[in-house]
Amino acid sequence: xxxxxxxxxxxxxxxxxxxxxTGLSVQALRYYQQRGLISPKQQLSSxxxxxxxDIIERIQFIQRCKNIGFSLEEITQLLALxxxxxxxxxxxxxxxxxxxxxxxxxxxxxxxxxxxxQQLSASCSGTGLIGECPIIxxxxxxxx
Numbered sequence: 518x519x520x521x522x523x524x525x526x527x528x529x530x531x532x533x534x535x536x537x538x539t540g541l542s543v544q545a546l547r548y549y550q551q552r553g554l555i556s557p558k559q560q561l562s563s564x565x566x567x568x569x570x571d572i573i574e575r576i577q578f579i580q581r582c583k584n585i586g587f588s589l590e591e592i593t594q595l596l597a598l599x600x601x602x603x604x605x606x607x608x609x610x611x612x613x614x615x616x617x618x619x620x621x622x623x624x625x626x627x628x629x630x631x632x633x634x635q636q637l638s639a640s641c642s643g644t645g646l647i648g649e650c651p652i653i654x655x656x657x658x659x660x661x
Contacts, residue, residue, distance in 0.1 A: 528569070528570050529558055529559055529567035529568065529569060529570075530567065530568055530570055531565055531566070531567060531568075532546055532547070532557075532566060532568060534568075534570075535568050535570075535572060535573060535576070538570075538573050539573055539576045539577065539580070541576065541580075546576075549576070549579065549589075550566075552589055552593065553593060554575075554579055554589065554592065554593060554596065555568070555572055555575060555576065555579075575596075578596075579592055579596075582595060585616075586616055586619075586620060587616060591612065591616070594612070595609065595612065598612075637652050637655060637656075638652075640652060640655060
């Protein structure tokens with residue numbers, strides 16, 4: 518039986534529990550803490566840090582952002598914007614559109630790279646010795 522969100526939120530757990538629930542390593546979670554993405558609710562005299570279980574949702578948000586290409590710095594900015602109730606949705610949309618523009622630029626660059634590699638590959642039959650390889654010869658002759 519799942520506990521109500523308010524009850525889960527009040528329970529504090531060690532970082533290992535959070536790691537297991539999110540699939541991240543303890544080291545990665547500590548790095549997130551260093552970067553200010555997450556923070557413990559309490560630190561015991563023994564040095565153990567205790568986290569609210571609802572931090573799992575925050576980590577899942579971070580992981581989804583990373584999966585679509587946002588850097589940890591950008592995620593920090595998104596989280597900061599989210600914490601401000603006066604932020605307009607347009608600010609978030611602008612960040613997503615900026616990321617989209619970067620991705621589109623990378624796609625264009627990768628497309629050009631693909632064409633160059635296809636041309637190099639097509640120039641070589643794969644037979645003979647390396648000294649006769651058109652790929653090597655073209656790469657040496659195209660030095661700027």
